[in-house]
Amino acid sequence: MLRYTLTRLTSLILSLVAASVVIFAAIEVLPGDPASVMLGVNAQEDTLAALRTELGLDQAPAERYVTWVSGMVHGDFGVSYTYRTPVAQMIVDRLQVSLPLALYALALTVLIAFPVGIWAASRRGSVADVSVMGLTQLGVAVPNFWFAMLMVLVFAINLQWFSAGGFAGWSEGPLLAIKSLTLPAIALALPQASILARVMRSALLDTLSEDFIRTARAKGLTRRQALWRHALRNAMIPVLTIIGMQFSFLLAGGIIIENVFYLPGLGRLIFQAISARDLIVVESVVMLLVFAVVMVNFLVELAYAFVDPRLRVRR
């Protein structure tokens, strides 16, 4: 188990290094000068030069890359060009919205998908199965921002059950914060839950047709017992893979939903940062997201080993 973890960890670090190079190079080619964005239309050339020096933009790219990476390793993500605050602090602030939102949406996804998927698989071919799977087809096909728009129209503007968006901050009490994340989380979760429910169902059906299920039935287990005790855990590998991918998607994919609900999350931060050419923020946030994706994959792989003894290295 330790070896397995170490091997995975090494490849994780390699991916991160490769990713940092790619990100830095990609950002380098972004046209636009952060200094002129900050100073606006009437700025004079010497003012711009002064600001560029202040921001360290006059150094060579390689130099800036090294500064950036070594800073990050020490937890220093630099200072935002436009906000003039430490990027790390900004990320921490934004994560207080994006992370709970992603987790909330993921929890909803799992809470919807597992029962639905299991229920449909256990009633394969029945009217219930067909209609639930039809609904999930719709769920997969609906563009989440459109769904979000419709929800705002109904629940915020017409019914006024929820606020139309915004995030008051956790200091106003967790209940209020959770309430303001509810509509966005639903908008994010619905398509994901549909996908996961379908994966759950087909993974379960696959395992239900395996030989060992027949063995279990021959032991005297009922259909239901065989499903819960034998099929479910075996179906977890594809399901875990999808959950891992979904979490990364939810963390970064909130970008549009955060705009619809004007939530101050990472997605919106990066959007603003791109348009303001706040390169250091873009770099760091993308790096962070890549880090999150890689970490989640790492955890998912550890989870595989947890689920599946075959992946643990033989003693």
Add this chain to the structure above:
Amino acid sequence: MSEPSLSPAQTPSTLRIVLRSRSLILGLVLTLTFVAAALISFVWVPYDIATLDIANKIKGPSGAHWLGTDHYGRDIASMIMQGARTSIAVAVLAVGIGMLIGVPLGLWAAARRGSLLDEVIMRTNDLVFAFPSLLIAVMITSAFGPSATNAIIAIGIFNIPVFARLTRSSALSLWQRDYILAARVAGKGAARISWEHILPNITNMMIVQGTIQFSLGILAEAGLSYVGLGAQPPTPSWGRMLADSQTFISFAPHMALFPGLAILLTVLGLNLMGDGLRDLFDPKLRRGRT
């Protein structure tokens, strides 16, 4: 080792299987409807959408305008027809990029399984996967200017690893087959075997995956256009129609409803078709055929 003793009469014909699969039919009907709408729009649309008719703006559905008009007085039905063109073109090209690059890479990696090349291809793929796709699409399009072409490239890049991975894994299992060994005994090289034996046997799977990526492409294009990074005006696009309609939703919901439904139904159609095709190609359901 059971022998499929199906006589020709018992072997269900492709057509009958297609007809039996409800999801395939529904999917085909929906998809073809939108493809047809896109094609017809080349020769005819109810109203010319290049000329604005501000005086008639934001009218609900009526006899003259079946789906109403938008904030410039353009006919929404015509916009949806021409928007289908954009969506389909972007998705087709993006999937095309993914397939044209991804499939050969996957075949190559599989043929040189375990080699450095295989490792490099697969690691690069993992790296692309590690990037949040929408975000990178946003970066690419805002870096190089928003346009349909850049949207195609941005979506296409993320299709490459999808196809490369799928190709590699299915090709790897095919490489274990005896008929590949037979071809090697016959002296055929890896490239030739990939072309002659592997590629034809993974086309079904590629078609299914292509359908799914196609629908994802349409959603991605809508998302990008929604944030203003897809096709540029005056080229109509469903995503931008939704973005434009946003502020009108409270008093002219038809402006948001119809383009949203267009996306929903097209994606639904493609997904149903993908599912149907998967069933059609599934050897478990159809013995005697691959």
Add this chain to the structure above:
Amino acid sequence: QKMDLTLGLQLEPPNLDPTSSAAGAIDQVVYSNIFEGLTRFGPDGSVNPGLAKSWDISDDGLTYTFHLVEGAKFHDGTDFEATDVKFSLDRARADDSTNAQKALFAGIASVDVVDPATVTVTLTSPDGSFPFKMAWGDAVIVAPESIDTIANDPIGTGAFKFSKWVQGDSVTMVKNPDYWGTPAQLDSATIKFISDPTAAFAAVMAGDVDAFGAFPAPENLPQFEADPRFQVLIGSTEGETILAMNNGRPPFDNKLVREAVAHAINRPEIIDGAMFGYGTPIGTFFAPHNPDYVDLTNLSDYDPEKSKALLEEAGVALPLKVKMTLPPPSYARRGGEIVAAELRAVGIEPEIENVEWSQWLETTFKGAHDYDLTIISHTEPMDIGIYANPEYYFQYDNPEFQNLMSDLTRVTDEAERSDMLKQAQTILAEDYVSGFLFQLPMQTVANAKIEGLWVNAPTQAADLTAVHWVD
């Protein structure tokens, strides 16, 4: 009685230091509320005393003596004194200053502290508009004690004290109990940033914000007007919205082509389609509410036939392919689509390119001025002088106009000034330098029980000092 208010604004400031960044969003939050200058703009655009309760001008017009208010304190408790004025002005005009409007201070020769309540400013040449310049948000008075943290913890002398900033969401300020002047009527005010127009609409409708300044979606205003819960305030800004043409390169170096464009434009249709009827048509680069404004719209009335004839006369090949670069604001994006359709009707084929602000600045406004057409609103007050700069992105180089403008700074006689301004307006209109579209309106949506909001926007500010609730 409610004592707090949530105001929605579209743009979040990148930081809260109005003296070193161009972003108008900074002024919107802090101007007058937190920071004050020697003078200040009134709601009607007039220049009123601020931290200087009065000033004297020497006869040669070169020396201004400002008499400062007494008892004013910064929010950190330090006193406001003449040294702070000297510090602020010297800082803004220093060589390494990053002040975005450095030109405002270019005429200053020296700043001298006479006593704690008196400052003299010596100019290099007479400038009648110096008090006007000192009213800008970029010229507010800051204190040396708090300058290092100003970007995130602004310390000013205003009626509100900065309280907290939830980045990406809102800025909160509370009443300054020690304010030297008329105290604020609210106990606290929160400014929430909602960039998306739909979200803005939803937020107002759902009551998440009590008022929204410069409401971005004019199409929603009728709904608010029809709803007794809300009031809609329509005012005007200093923003002349124009279709800028690149006079420096073909085809728009040809006046006939520019004239053709001018006649192809249907202003009422643009105002209706892009602004849903809000906005005043303009025929030249001047604010219609200004007493010196001349209505020259008839010079460029909508006449597509004439437009076609002019294009033929100009001898350009049709369809004439040009590039139209559009920055993010919806007046530009929507106006652009309509203008493009109108131009297409006369044979000009604009290819639309939507760009971010940064790109617009980079490619259109600066450097190579690589653009043919663009739509933009110039919101600085009294800025007709930009046409005198041949380097400006219009690439308009007319010595006659340039002389007129340089003469203008020397003339102090009001009637003569007025004549010269009218003459300048006419030159621009007759040269068809730009397509002149409309004056950008100021639309504020608010709860019907709120009073004291600014109707017009003579500068970018959301001055909340007089805002209060009524029953």
Add this chain to the structure above:
Amino acid sequence: MSLLTIENLSLSIHGTPILHDVSLSVAPGQILGVIGESGSGKSMTAFATMQLLPAGAACTGRISLSGQDVLDLSEAQMCALRGNAVGMVFQEPMTALNPLKTIGDQVAETILVHERISRREAMDRARDALARAELPEDRFPLTRYPHELSGGQRQRVVIAMAIALRPALLIADEPTTALDVTTQAQILKLLTRLVREDGMGLLIISHDLAVVADMADEIAIMQRGRVVEHGPARTLFQTMQHPYSRALLAASTHAPDRDPVINDDALLVVQDVVRSYTLPRKALFGPPRVIHAVRGVSFQIKRGESLGLVGESGCGKSTLTRAILGLEQVQSGEITLGGQPVFTGHRPNPQVRRRLQVVFQDPYGSFNPRHRVGRLVTEPFHLSENPPQGAARAAAIAEALEAVGLTAADQHKYIHEFSGGQRQRIAIARALITKPDLIILDEAVSALDVQVRAQILDLLADLSDRFGLTYLFISHDLSVVRSITDRVLVMQLGEIVEQGATEQVLDNPQHPYTQQLVAAAPRLPEDV
């Protein structure tokens, strides 16, 4: 009193009749062997007894288990019966166990499902059951996972599960088909022992007459859903009436007539061949793992000879084949065909390879399903310098197809239109088309039913007589090797441990491994 009585059982799935009037019975302590070709309905009979039929199945008739009529029982009652009164063992040990649970848990589950006892007690009893199935705890702790066991050991776990509650009846559906002969013999012995010890009834299913001939008391032979022959094992072979049973018996013991002409010159010479595989490291800095698949093998095949190669799974037979075919380079040693090396430099030698052909085991996997037969059989022409074109090509195809008993018209069909036996003929046709000197047959008949196998063996014998072909015949089935080869090599762990004339080696094995192999091979009674 009979333990299991099946009377006039008929079964249809979605309206397609599968079983017709099947009647069988098993008494306590009795072993009933059910034999039949693939698809004859053996498994369906077993599943009907357990009521574990696929969806859409409908039964008529009577199945009485310990006096209860199974067809009348509710699903809940059936659950109480399964695993308790009747246990079942399946064919595929590799997949019959849940990979995620320890073997102890899986065995204990049988007990826990039926009895209200603590987990500890259940574990104790699982330990006993595993010990009875010859998996003592000191060597096979209960905490092992299935992937940590070999196929034979897994099959023991499945048996332990089935007998944990000492059921009155055990059903074993081809329990040894996936196993090596030696392992097969052990499992069969174990089952026999358990039946004798507990007085349990056993219904054992197999497609191989010889497998059950030894152990069964009664034998039933099934064909197309019917029991065509039924009787005591001791006398059945003499008294068989039904033509199908007689044909089956004949095919099982069939030895083709051969008349080989063996020249003296060595066609293929394999000299000290070594081939090992380096597996990827498990850990980043761990040592690379090496598998020595073939370690120093030398032998010769004379022209016209048929040489057998036998050995257990994984002993290196296929690896050797690949080396001979020039598909992989060997680490050391040399392989020459007619004096020329198969590998020159680092590339296979096309001149040599053209003279070699191969037929694989799986008739379903050896053809690209997308090509027509004509294209499939001409694939070996790829190596020819001037392959026949047009009419010559058509003639070559026709000749090859006709040589294996098909018609020229078959070249326009797709492979899925052929049965397994026909496919194997096509595979042989493909091997013949270039008129090679040597054909390697890697388990070429192992996947076929006995009757088809007999036909193919006849065909091979006939072809070698007609064309003077040389065969390298790889098989794990000693009876087949005996019938078709002149000489045999016995391979163990990558080495040739014994070689000699086939009769001599198989009748009088010298090496202990060969002896073990011969002893384990199932045999029909001498007197048939």
